[in-house]
Structures are given as C-alpha cells and as structure tokens.
Amino acid sequence: MLIKWLGPISTKYAESTKNSNMTDPARGVRLLWERLDRCYGTPEEIEASLLQRLNEFKPITWDEPRRYYDLVDLLSEIESLQNNERYRTQLAVFNTSSGVTPVARRLLPRAIYEKWMSRATNYKSKHNVIFPPFSIFVTFIKDTCVMRNDPSFTHEPCKNTSNTNSGKQKQSKPKLSVKKTSVVNVDQKTLDACPVHLTNHSLNECRTFRNKPINVRRKFLKENNICFGCCKSKDHYKQNCSLKTECSECKSKDHPTALHIQFKPADSDGKLEHSNTKLSVQDGERNSKDHKVTADAKCTAVCGQNF
Known part of the structure; x- marks a missing residue:
C-alpha cells in the first residue's frame, strides 16, 4: 500500500526496505516510517x-x-x-x-x-x-x-429587456457603416499600384492623395521611403532619381504631379498664397522646413520659352 502511493524517491527506498525485511514485515514498515519522518516530517x-x-x-x-x-x-x-x-x-x-x-x-x-x-x-x-x-x-x-457562498445571496438578478414604462418593445435602429480611406505602408520596390487604394492607378494619378495637405503627402512619402522626384519607386532618392516626370498640372519638372501645390485664389493685393512645407532640393526626403510661400501674380505675361 505504501509503495503504491509514495513518490518516486520514497518508493525506491520502500522497495529496498521491503526486500531487506521479507521475514519481518512489521520491522520493515517501522523502518520505512522512520525514514519518511526524517526526510519529510521535520x-x-x-x-x-x-x-x-x-x-x-x-x-x-x-x-x-x-x-x-x-x-x-x-x-x-x-x-x-x-x-x-x-x-x-x-x-x-x-x-x-x-x-x-x-x-x-x-x-x-x-x-x-x-x-x-x-x-x-x-x-x-x-x-x-x-x-x-x-x-x-x-x-x-x-x-x-x-x-x-450563501445561496441566498449568489443569485444573479434577471435582466429586464422590456420597456416597463411604455410596455412596447423598442425598435432597434439600423446600423450605419462608414468606410474609411486609410493610407497603408508600401513594401514593394516599384509602385505598380496606388499605395493608398491598392488599385491599378499610380500615385501621381490618385486624386485622394493629391487632395491631402502637402505636409501630409510628404510625410507619407518619407515614412514609406518613396522617391520625392518621381513618386514611382522606393529604391532611390530624389538626388539620384532617373525617373523624374513632369507635373501634369503646371508642367513643372521640379516636382511630380503627386506633390503639386494648389494655390488659393488671389487676395485683395493680387498675391497668391499657400502654407505648406518646402522641401530641400539636395535632400528632400530627409530635410524639410516649414515656411510660407508667396507668389506675386502682378505680371501675367509669358516671359521667355522656359515658362
């Protein structure tokens, strides 16, 4: 009986004591209890x-x-x-x-x-x-x-789902679902699809992206390591970009269409204003300064062929 319920270490000693006291079981039991008391009963x-x-x-x-x-x-x-x-x-x-x-x-x-x-x-x-x-x-x-653990105080109260005041069941309001356009991180090297909508139009063609503030657009390009010169790749920077494209809005070669800045209507002084983040030409992906750009619209003549 002791061998059946003892642990592995005690069982080993119990079997040894049993084998050495085959002719005197009472002595073997007494010796086993003394050993167990010394080991575990102090x-x-x-x-x-x-x-x-x-x-x-x-x-x-x-x-x-x-x-x-x-x-x-x-x-x-x-x-x-x-x-x-x-x-x-x-x-x-x-x-x-x-x-x-x-x-x-x-x-x-x-x-x-x-x-x-x-x-x-x-x-x-x-x-x-x-x-x-x-x-x-x-x-x-x-x-x-x-x-x-008193049963008199362990019952949970029943929940009353009916309207006791009017006696009428409330009608559940229809649920409204709203879809949100979110910007996701881009993992591929070449941007074959728009990183905003993940569809088959480019970032330069994405009106949702172009309608965002210029500082938000530049922050997105910087966080996703997208080139500021072409907005088509993330394996190079603007200073060594060979894919530079012309802005479809203003025909400028200094920035792609995705970074075009839409000027506000002229104020009473005849000046166009917008407040955005101007990017450094040398290192646009890493250096930026916040300042206000003012364009003078007094001269409306076409000056030269490089306009």
Whole structure:
C-alpha cells in the first residue's frame, strides 16, 4: 500500500526496505516510517512545504467564492499543526503580523482584506494584544467562506429587456457603416499600384492623395521611403532619381504631379498664397522646413520659352 502511493524517491527506498525485511514485515514498515519522518516530517520541512503552498496559492477574485474552501483547508492544516507541540515553535510566525498580513493582503480581495483589518483592530483593542492569534484569522476566513457562498445571496438578478414604462418593445435602429480611406505602408520596390487604394492607378494619378495637405503627402512619402522626384519607386532618392516626370498640372519638372501645390485664389493685393512645407532640393526626403510661400501674380505675361 505504501509503495503504491509514495513518490518516486520514497518508493525506491520502500522497495529496498521491503526486500531487506521479507521475514519481518512489521520491522520493515517501522523502518520505512522512520525514514519518511526524517526526510519529510521535520518541523523545517513542514514549514517549508506550507510556505511553498501559500506562495503558489493564486489570489482570490470576487467572482471565485468557491476558492475560499481551498484556502480554509490550507489554513486549517496550519492551525492543526500549531496545536502539535513538535511544530508549535516553528509555526509561531503565523501568530504575528509578519506571518498573516502578507498572506491576507495578497490572497484576499481588497474589500475582504479591509474587513479583516477591521476585525483584527477590534480584537487588538479589546484584548490588549500586539496581534490576533492565527486562529482568529482562520475563523474570519471560515466566516467569509460561508458568507460568500450563501445561496441566498449568489443569485444573479434577471435582466429586464422590456420597456416597463411604455410596455412596447423598442425598435432597434439600423446600423450605419462608414468606410474609411486609410493610407497603408508600401513594401514593394516599384509602385505598380496606388499605395493608398491598392488599385491599378499610380500615385501621381490618385486624386485622394493629391487632395491631402502637402505636409501630409510628404510625410507619407518619407515614412514609406518613396522617391520625392518621381513618386514611382522606393529604391532611390530624389538626388539620384532617373525617373523624374513632369507635373501634369503646371508642367513643372521640379516636382511630380503627386506633390503639386494648389494655390488659393488671389487676395485683395493680387498675391497668391499657400502654407505648406518646402522641401530641400539636395535632400528632400530627409530635410524639410516649414515656411510660407508667396507668389506675386502682378505680371501675367509669358516671359521667355522656359515658362
């Protein structure tokens, strides 16, 4: 029977003791119990085992009242060993705040822990002691277990889905779905499709992208390592771009169509204004400065062939 329920190490010793005491089984059982008591029954081993079980015990949440039964069993085992003269001195730490307070604070929900604080304080004041004995804490956990598992207070109220005032069921409103155009990151080297819509038009042809503020467009190109000179590739920068294209809006070769800036109507002084981010010619992908660009529209004549 002992060999069946012992652990692997103890079972090995039990079989050895059995083989050496075949003619005297009673002596073999006595020797086995003495060995087990020396290995696992000393006060130090008992204390270490109890502390390990307390440390491995997970905190009790408010919706787990059944776990109070497990905690009561463990604490009752400690209380029973405290009544044994052999283990009383080793387990005396549980009669102090250093033995009980860390356990109560870690394992109990805050509301239950505050109730324990109130009961312990009242006990100290009434009996003029430094800290309540461990048996008081065990009794408190038993009372809490009974209270939290009382069937009279564990029923959940039924949810009332009807409108009691009008007696009519509310009609559910139709759900509205809104589609959002979002900008996604681009992984491919050449941009065969629009990185905004992932369709078969280019970034220079994307009206959604061109309608965004210039600083938003430049930020997108920078984050996705897209060339500022052509807006068609991400394997080079503007200064070494050989795919530079002409802007279809203003016929300028200084920027692609995707970075065209739409000027506002002329004000009372005859000036066109827009506020955007101007990109450095040498390193547009990495250096930028915010300033206001002003275009004078007083002269409307075509000046030269390079216009």
